[in-house]
Amino acid sequence: MNDRLSTLRLFVRAARIGNFSGAARELGLSQPSASRLIAALEEEVGAALFNRTTRAVTLTETGAAYLVRVEAILAALDEADHEARGTGELRGLLRVGTSSSFALRQIIPRLPAFLSRHAALKIELVTNDRCPDLVTESIDVAFQCGALPDSRAIARKIMELPRILVASPDYLRERGVPTMPTDLAHHSMIIGPAHSxxxxxxxxxGHVTSVRVESQVAITISEGVIASAVAGLGIAASSENSLQAKLEAGQLVRMLADWDFGSIAVNALFVSGKTVRPATRAFADFLVRELRPPRRALAQLSELPESVSERPNQ
Structure with missing residues (x-):
């Protein structure tokens, strides 16, 4: 790895994650080799790009400005290569961030269909039940269900999933079936990541009824909420999509079906100001087509401009 382009990719990764050793590991280099390449780049540029300490490296003012230009150049090069091939084939590594539940239920089952069309593309799923840091984790696109984090990411709502209430037959036999929303005040609720x-x-x-509920169990992953409901720990709220299999198997029963309990938004998140790579655009559009119920999709990601620079999510 001794060409200028590879060094620039090393520079971008080191800048994003804040250390040379992590960037070196990702690119198959030793830490000393990475340090030498960055030093050679700085000498060639004629300016210090990083401030170095024993714990981390941070960009200098010159380095920050250089990063913006370099990322745009690398993305443009990816786009040019993609167009020159003329086959629609995608290459490189695509990092996708999402929760473990969403990855298991929605993304992984659909990966074979996508990757069969793009054999030269590699996908790395960064699964975490908190919203990933798109910049430091070098995420190309993240899929977030429910409330959005307070970040500088650009959010595009791609669909909404109807939210419903469920409980196990055993729980309902013991505690009774709520017939009005106000009955929930006398039940145990299982609080999940979609409810703050x-x-x-x-x-x-046209009428809104609100009720304050009590929770004995709170869980940070959606799969845990569903498992807790099946175990009879209380009444759970989740998307109809995620509960369908348990409902069909009779393990869970839906309640208050004639009341609108709202929906859970699914958003695609992008780094503000960063050029959207062809692979990012193609994968995001693929998931939109695969996931959206009829007439429920709210956006086509192919309509995004090449540089995502609209007002960020606040």
């Missing part, structure tokens, strides 16, 4: 408020709101015929 103890108040649930329901709509019917």
């Amino acid at each position: 408020s103890p108040t649930f709101s329901f709509r019917k015929e």
Whole structure:
């Protein structure tokens, strides 16, 4: 790895994750080799790009400006290579961030169909039940269900999943079946990652009913919420999509079906100001087509400009 282009890719990764050793590992280099390449780049540029300490490296003012230009050049080169091939074939590494639940239920089952069309592309799923840091983790696109984090990422809502209430037959036999939203105040609720408020709101015929609920169990992953409901720990709220298999198997029963309990938004997140790579665009559009129920999709990601620079999510 001794050409200028490879060195620039090393520079970008080191800048994004804040150390040379991590960038070196990702690119199959030793840490000393990475340090020498960066030093040679700085000498060639004629300016210091990094401030170095024993714990981390940070960009100098010159380095920050250089990063913006270099990322745009590398993305443009990827785009040019993609167009020159003229086959629609995608190459390189695509890093996709999402929760483990969304990866297991929605993304992984669909990967064979996508990768069969792009044999030269590699996909790395960065699964975490918190929203990833797109910059430091070098995420090309993240898929977030529910509330958005307070970040500088650009968010594009791609669909909404109807949210419903469920419980196990055993729980309902023991505690009774709620027939009105207000009945939930007397039940045990299982709080999941999509609910940050103890108040649930329901709509019917133009009227809104809100109820404050009590939770004995709170879980940070959606799969845990579903498993807890099946185990009889209480009433759970999740997307109809994620609960379908348990409902069909009779392990869970839906309640208050004639009340609108809202929906869970699914957003695609991109780094603000960063050029969207062809592989990123293609994969995001593929998932939009695969995931959206009829007439529920809210955006086609192919409509995104090449540089995502609109107002970020606040």
